[in-house]
Structures are given as C-alpha cells and as structure tokens.
Amino acid sequence: MAFCHVDHELAPVRRVAIFGGTHGNELSGVLLVKHWLENSAEIQRVGMVVKPFLTNPRAVQKCARYIDCDLNRVFDTEHLSEQETEDMLYEVKRAQKINSIFGPKGSDDAFDLIFDLHNTTSNMGSTLILEDLNDDFTVQMFHYIKLALSPASCPVLLIDHSNLKYATTRSVAKHSVGVEVGPQSHGVVRADILDNMRRIIKHGLDFVELFNSGKEFPPCSIEVYKIQEKVDYPRNEAGEIVAFVHHHLQDQDWQALKPGDPVFLDLDGNVIVYDGDYTVYPTFVNEAAYYEKKQAFIKTVKVTLTAKCIRSSVLNQE
Amino acid sequence: MVTLRRPLMLICLAGTEQVDQTLFLIMFKPLKRVVVTGDTHGNEMSGVYLAKHWLKNPSELQRETFSATPFLGNPRATEKIVRYVDQDLNRSFKTEILTSSSEGDELYEIKRAKEINQLYGPKGSTQTYDFMIDMHNTTSNMGACLIVDSTENHLIMHMANYVQKNYTLAKTPIYLYKLGDEESYAIDSICKYGLALEVGPQPQGVVRADALKHMRGLVNSVLDFIDLFNKGTAFPAFEIEAYKLLAREDYPRSSDGEIMAIIHPHLQDKDFDPLNPGDPMFQTLDGKDIIYEGDTPVYPTFINEGAYYEKKIAFAKMEKLTFSIPAIQAQTE
Ligand SMILES: [Zn+2]
Numbered sequence: 001m002a003f004c005h006v007d008h009e010l011a012p013v014r015r016v017a018i019f020g021g022t023h024g025n026e027l028s029g030v031l032l033v034k035h036w037l038e039n040s041a042e043i044q045r046v047g048m049v050v051k052p053f054l055t056n057p058r059a060v061q062k063c064a065r066y067i068d069c070d071l072n073r074v075f076d077t078e079h080l081s082e083q084e085t086e087d088m089l090y091e092v093k094r095a096q097k098i099n100s101i102f103g104p105k106g107s108d109d110a111f112d113l114i115f116d117l118h119n120t121t122s123n124m125g126s127t128l129i130l131e132d133l134n135d136d137f138t139v140q141m142f143h144y145i146k147l148a149l150s151p152a153s154c155p156v157l158l159i160d161h162s163n164l165k166y167a168t169t170r171s172v173a174k175h176s177v178g179v180e181v182g183p184q185s186h187g188v189v190r191a192d193i194l195d196n197m198r199r200i201i202k203h204g205l206d207f208v209e210l211f212n213s214g215k216e217f218p219p220c221s222i223e224v225y226k227i228q229e230k231v232d233y234p235r236n237e238a239g240e241i242v243a244f245v246h247h248h249l250q251d252q253d254w255q256a257l258k259p260g261d262p263v264f265l266d267l268d269g270n271v272i273v274y275d276g277d278y279t280v281y282p283t284f285v286n287e288a289a290y291y292e293k294k295q296a297f298i299k300t301v302k303v304t305l306t307a308k309c310i311r312s313s314v315l316n317q318e
Numbered sequence: 319m320v321t322l323r324r325p326l327m328l329i330c331l332a333g334t335e336q337v338d339q340t341l342f343l344i345m346f347k348p349l350k351r352v353v354v355t356g357d358t359h360g361n362e363m364s365g366v367y368l369a370k371h372w373l374k375n376p377s378e379l380q381r382e383t384f385s386a387t388p389f390l391g392n393p394r395a396t397e398k399i400v401r402y403v404d405q406d407l408n409r410s411f412k413t414e415i416l417t418s419s420s421e422g423d424e425l426y427e428i429k430r431a432k433e434i435n436q437l438y439g440p441k442g443s444t445q446t447y448d449f450m451i452d453m454h455n456t457t458s459n460m461g462a463c464l465i466v467d468s469t470e471n472h473l474i475m476h477m478a479n480y481v482q483k484n485y486t487l488a489k490t491p492i493y494l495y496k497l498g499d500e501e502s503y504a505i506d507s508i509c510k511y512g513l514a515l516e517v518g519p520q521p522q523g524v525v526r527a528d529a530l531k532h533m534r535g536l537v538n539s540v541l542d543f544i545d546l547f548n549k550g551t552a553f554p555a556f557e558i559e560a561y562k563l564l565a566r567e568d569y570p571r572s573s574d575g576e577i578m579a580i581i582h583p584h585l586q587d588k589d590f591d592p593l594n595p596g597d598p599m600f601q602t603l604d605g606k607d608i609i610y611e612g613d614t615p616v617y618p619t620f621i622n623e624g625a626y627y628e629k630k631i632a633f634a635k636m637e638k639l640t641f642s643i644p645a646i647q648a649q650t651e
Contacts, residue, residue, distance in 0.1 A: 031580070035603040063627070121521040185457040185521035187624040191583040191601055244367070247527040265527055267371040288523035291399070 024059025029117025129178025342644035360395025365453025
C-alpha cells in the first residue's frame, strides 16, 4: 500500500457554501438554492456544514444578470476594500457583504469551499471551472466528479491566465468550483439542465465527505481546456456586429476548430474562417451575456493536469 | 355563413346553408404597400439584424409588383437588448391605447405605438398599409411558426399555405391566436393584413445562424407569394391543418407567487405535439410530477418561453383543427 507523503495532507474541508443567483437570470442555480434554503437534507453530509446562499437577490428578483455591474467580476482587492458610499454600485456592496460572510478572501477565516452555480446559452454541457491549476484538492475533486458522471462528459475549463482570469464571487473561499451548465436560455429553467447541475453538486459533496473521512486519493491526471484568448465578433466602425457565429461552429463547444474552418457568417453570405496556425477548442460559443463583453467565443487548448496524492489531515489530529 | 374580412366580390355558386368553401372565389385588392419590422421585441435577434440589414440594403425585399419597406419598431429596446423599455410594444396596439390622450409622462412603447400607427395605419382606416410582416423569436422549440389572427383571414391563410409548401427547411405550423372577440393588440393589426413569424428555439439576446436563415426564408417566401398574388395568380381552395389557441396555462405557484414546479422534461421542446390526459406537464424540485387532467388532448406551444414567466404563461394550449379555405384571386384592373 502506498500512502500519501505527510506533506500531501490537507486540512479537512468543513465549511462549504453553494452559491446560486450570482447572475440573476441563470435559473438552475437560483431554483436549486431556493429549494435547498427550504429543505437542505439533500446537500448535508457528515462532518461538514453546507450553506446554500443566494448571492444577488435583487438581480434574481428582476431576473436580470445584474443590477449595476457583473457581481462575478468584482471580487478583487480594489472593490472589496472600497469605502462604502451612498452611490456605491449594488453589486460592489453585495461583494463586500459576501466577503464578510464567507471570507475574508485569502484569510484563514474564509470558507473552505464554494460551488457557484451558473448557466450558459452555449452548448457547454456540464462544465467545471477551475481557477488555480495548483489546487490539488480541487483537481482531485474534478477527477472524482468526471469519473462519477462518465460516460457523460464533464469538461473542465481552466481560467488560470494572466490577463483573462477574472475576480469571481467564489474566489473568496480557499477552494472554488465554478459550475457552468448549458445550453439554457437566460430567464428559462429547463428540467434536464437543472438535473445535470444537481448531479455535479451531489458528486462534489460526496467527494468532500469521503475526503474528510480520511480516504486517500492517489495521484491523478485530468484533461482540461486552458483559456487562451477571447475572440470578438467582426464589427463595423460604429461597433455594430456585422457577422454571426457560423452554423458549423454553433453548438460545437469543445470540438476542434482547425485553421481554415468557418467561424463567422455575415448577412451577405460571406464566411470568415479561423486563420490561426494550430487547432483550438472553442467554448462559450455564442453566449448571450458575452455580446456586451465583446466575446463571440473563447479559444482554449487542451492541457493535462496532474494532482498529487491527497489525504485529509484529520486522522492525525485525532 | 362565413364572415369575410375585406372581400370585394363574393361569387357564390351555391345557395345552401351548408357552405362548401370550394365553391367560392374571393377577390382581394393587391397588396402594394408592405412593411417588415424586426425588433418589436428588442432582444429577439433574427428580426433585429435582418431589419437593420434591409434598412441598409433593401434589394432583397423588392419584387416586380411591389417593394417592402423595412422599419425598426422599438429602437430603444433594441439598443438595450431588452424585450421592452416600459411595456410590451406588441400589446400596445389596441384602439383604446392608440387613441388615448398624450400626456407628458407616457410610456415609451405607447409613444412608439402611436408613431407607428401614424406611419403605417391608422388602425381601421382606409389609409393603412396593406400588409405587415412582424418578426419574432422564441426560446420555445416552435420551428418556423406562422402566427395568424384567424382562418377567416383567407388571404393570409393562402399565404401561410404557400409558405408551408415552399419553405421546407423547418416545420412551419400555423398558430391562430385570436381568442374570442378580443381586439388584437399586436403591431401587425394596424395594417389591413398582418403575419407574425415566430422562429425558435433561440435564446434572447443571441443570434443563431440557423434561426436567422429560417426567418429570412419565411420572409422571402411571403414576399414571393404576394408577388404572385399581385400578378393575378388564382389560388385554388384547399384544406389545411392549424392550431387554434384555447387557453394559457400558468406554472404552479405558491401563495406568494413563486414558481413551485418547472416544465416536465417530457414536455420540454414538444411544442405542437399532443399532450394527452394523464401526461406529465410539470415537475417539482422534490421530483413530483403534475399531470394534465383535461378530458381531451391539447397541443402545447410556447412551452417554456423566457418572456412569458412574467406573463404567467408556462405554455399555450391549442387545439388542432382542419379548415377549408376558399379560392382567392387578386382583383386586377
Ligand atoms: Zn416577440
């Protein structure tokens, strides 16, 4: 029997939160969190506290992505330390509140783990979003979830990137998991999408319970899609979109896009092709919320990540 | 007897009470003044982009006997990529609203409705435009749906029949929206005749190439029909299947209005398929099914439409009927 080196022992994960409604019109997470606030039996596990939480209640009320600004982009030091004023943006105020309950971000007092539930209009299936490629605990969890869901696929998007990483709501916790399930229109709840999201949370919580119980997870590796570049729509001088996602690319999230493949199509029938040098894997293809962010899709490349053997330090403490 | 919308001449070859529609030929004036709008709802993007495109380059809307004029119905909603700014524009064309006094604090869509009514109406007058195409998208799986007020509108039923036969890249069901004697509140009701196109599924705020292609195909097919009609082509009588609105079904809600159950996975995406007594309609988050308890099958449409949560509509219940439509022809000079 190989045992984890003592260096690989990690603190148990006791305080867990599940966020819904970070974007108020992504309804799977909104409905699941509301449901669990009334009846949390489904998400409770031995040896941990799991707290469901609605992060942006005013946006949920309006069924809008946000009120003043995107809540999932303001968890940086600048916004979290902004002096409270009368005209402070609603989402910045919420971010500070969330940071005070579940953080402070980067401190020992922060929650151990946060799942943040999102939907996309893109055909991304059940996607897990990883922020830190060195987070062995989370990589091990993703490995566990992928195995539990197979043969259904569960792609992992790695957003660890010097310019493209954004300050997410879940980043207040020590370990953070973005759950992104699609395709689903904003403001709509589909039973199949809700069910897929629910399965991810079930397996994620099962993993934490096993980990806390002292189970050792041997070294593992997973394939991830590493974010590389944002691609905007072709626009005219006035900034208006002049070509759309080509039907050969639509719904083809995670599929290889090779040099010369069609990417955009304009209303006169002209095709714009991918002119890169190597194959990329597009995702967030034609996401509604990203038109304003000037993003038609993001290019990713496939990378294999490995995680060390991990084990909870709980047994040694007892 | 049949009621006819604006027949100029009715040739009745049989004097019996049992009306055989095949014995009629109904004459209509040609459709010369035609408008096309695409952004009645500012986040339904097929129409938004097509209308903008045609404003720059309208050649696609030209036919031998007429040229259709594109216009933007709700530019402020379009700019913000929202359905509406103050209220639903496509519910703002009742005579009562169009003739209300103009106080300074009017809602934007009411102001727009009055402007559009001046440009292409006024509703019910002799000066109205002949025909309006109104382009919409839905998050429901409705294909390339043709929305007509009622089958008594024989000219538009011929148009729908022509589109069904000539645009075959998507299903093109006919949706009859007139419920009882209710006056139409839709934008196309200000013209003599109107047809709304409802293409889905497409999320709001998103342009899908496939939905855009279908929308474009429908519009071109409609314009082709009008051109043939204007040239004096006789269109013979026919029978056709169409779905007529019966009632609207809301989500099960708690006493404080919260949705308690969602569209059942067996019903999702099944627009225009029969829902039989005993079939599941909704599912609670505890996994309980709520079944349809009616006596006869209905045909749900607008299943899980994003914009209808606030209107308290989970789906529209339709009946499937067969109609016989008499022959028509344009009255040419
Ligand atoms: Zn619409």
